[in-house]
Amino acid sequence: MFQANLLQDHVVLITGGGSGLGRAMAERFGQLGAKVGVVGRREALLQETVAAIAAAGGTAAWARCDVRDPASVTAAVDAIEAQLGPVTTLINNAAGNFLAATEELSANAFDAVVKIVLNGTFNCTLDLGRRWIERGTAGQVLAIVTTYAWTGSAFVVPSACAKAGVLVLMKSLAVEWATYGIRCNAIAPGPFPTEGAFSRLMPEGMHQEALQQVPLGRFGRPEELANLAAYLCSPMNAWMTGECVTLDGGEVLKAGQEFSRMTDIPRDELKAGLAMMRPTKSAK
Ligand code: COA
Numbered sequence: 528m529f530q531a532n533l534l535q536d537h538v539v540l541i542t543g544g545g546s547g548l549g550r551a552m553a554e555r556f557g558q559l560g561a562k563v564g565v566v567g568r569r570e571a572l573l574q575e576t577v578a579a580i581a582a583a584g585g586t587a588a589w590a591r592c593d594v595r596d597p598a599s600v601t602a603a604v605d606a607i608e609a610q611l612g613p614v615t616t617l618i619n620n621a622a623g624n625f626l627a628a629t630e631e632l633s634a635n636a637f638d639a640v641v642k643i644v645l646n647g648t649f650n651c652t653l654d655l656g657r658r659w660i661e662r663g664t665a666g667q668v669l670a671i672v673t674t675y676a677w678t679g680s681a682f683v684v685p686s687a688c689a690k691a692g693v694l695v696l697m698k699s700l701a702v703e704w705a706t707y708g709i710r711c712n713a714i715a716p717g718p719f720p721t722e723g724a725f726s727r728l729m730p731e732g733m734h735q736e737a738l739q740q741v742p743l744g745r746f747g748r749p750e751e752l753a754n755l756a757a758y759l760c761s762p763m764n765a766w767m768t769g770e771c772v773t774l775d776g777g778e779v780l781k782a783g784q785e786f787s788r789m790t791d792i793p794r795d796e797l798k799a800g801l802a803m804m805r806p807t808k809s810a811k
Contacts, residue, residue, distance in 0.1 A: 529754070533761050535560035540607055540614045542594050542651055543621030545572030547721035548671060550579075551749035552618060552756050557585030559757055564607030564614065566592035567621060586611065594621050594647030600654050613662065616760050617655045619648040619670040619693065624686040625727045637685045644689035649696060652711075656704060665708030669759055670697050671752075672771060674715045674779040683728070694771060701769030710768040712759050717775020719747040739791060742777035 539556050543549040544565025550572075557563045557580035565576050565587065573589035580587035588610035592603035608614060623643035627636070652668050659666035675683070676690040697711040704711065718729065718737055729737060738744065755774055758764055773779060781787040789797055 529559055529757060529761075531558070532560040533763075534757065536762075537561035537616050537760065538564065538607075538611045538614045539616040539618060539760070540564040540566060540604065540651075540655070541618040541620055542592065542647065543567050544618075545569055545576050545589075547723045548716070548719060548749055548752055549618070549620040550576045551753040552620065553587065554580055554583070554585075555750065555753035555757055556760075557587055558583060560585075561616070562611040563587040564611055565589045566594075566603045566607065568593055594651055595642040597650045597654070600650045604651075604654055604658070613658070613664065614655055615664070615666055617651055617666070617668045618756065618760075619651055619668065621647055622671070622686070624683055624724070626682050626730075628682065629684045632685070637688075640685035641689045641692075644686060645692040645696075648693045652696065652700065656700070656707075656709060659709055660704075660707050663707075665710075667710040667760055668697065668700070668712070669756055670694070670711075670713045672713045672715050674717055674773055674775055676713075676715060676771075678779075678783075697771070698769045705768060710765075712767060712769070713771040714752065714755055714759070715771050715773045715775070715779075716752055717741065717747060717773070717778040719749055719752060721749065740778050740781060741775070742781050742787075742790065745776065747774060747776065 534556055539561045541549050541553050541563065544553045545567045553563045553565050553576050563580055563585065565573050566589065567573055570591055577587040577589045588607055590603040590606035593599045604614060621643060623640045648670055655666060670693050672690045672694050675687050676694045679687045694713055697713050701711040752774055755772060759767065759772065
């Protein structure tokens with residue numbers, strides 16, 4: 528479906544590109560011809576990602592970056608642009624999260640997540656947005672949010688607040704910066720079994736229960752998210768902006784539907800039960 532050179536005109540910068548979904552997107556964008564800059568806090572992981580892209584015939588570079596610090600962001604973008612040329616596409620993927628009862632959180636704990644997710648996304652988006660506006664070139668931003676960005680969620684309150692902010696940032700700038708040819712979109716992933724997310728958010732014993740919540744019966748595969756990101760950033764999708772695409776096997780819809788638990792009953796058993804509830808002709 529994707530031509531090998533689909534993203535050949537792109538220089539993509541991916542925050543948190545050394546691991547998990549960030550790395551999956553980095554590798555996929557590299558396969559599709561983009562030059563890929565991965566930035567993050569852990570140098571060894573960034574180097575591994577760059578080596579994997581190069582081994583597959585792609586072009587990539589890395590730079591150390593703490594997205595919470597605007598000066599670190601500017602230095603990292605400078606370093607990537609010096610190696611790969613002007614960045615055309617920003618993927619705000621870096622995140623921080625943990626499960627906790629909100630009444631147990633310190634102000635510092637709230638900050639730790641919000642500063643990575645919301646301030647970090649703002650810092651990166653602003654830095655690149657200013658460059659694109661000064662240069663008079665188009666650009667695009669993709670943010671990885673979550674399906675609880677609009678409902679909120681118990682036990683991940685800092686993340687919920689931050690991701691809601693990121694979604695609103697994308698929607699706001701989609702309108703404000705459209706005049707500069709800058710598109711801003713988001714993906715809301717459901718459960719993807721990456722080490723970073725599952726070690727913090729999915730206690731071992733809860734996998735089966737979590738799978739039960741996904742109508743399509745399995746967790747996401749990182750390459751599926753990478754393919755969606757590639758499509759959203761590709762020239763095939765040039766008219767979409769301010770949109771958030773959910774990729775969760777139906778999980779969020781099931782959680783919100785009145786009768787969705789009936790899908791957990793074996794279908795024959797369910798149909799037999801429904802038949803028994805049906806009024807007989809004489810009772811009508
Ligand atoms: N429950 C409650 N509080 C917690 C916590 C937990 N599980 N983990 C950390 N905190 C608190 C700490 O106690 C500290 O607060 P305090 O100073 O009042 O004691 C505060 O959060 C900051 O913790 P620290 O470890 O110093 O923060 P950090 O900036 O080094 O790390 C995190 C930020 C906590 C988000 C860390 O998990 C991280 O770096 N994550 C990045 C990767 C990630 O989360 N990936 C998954 C994305 S889905």
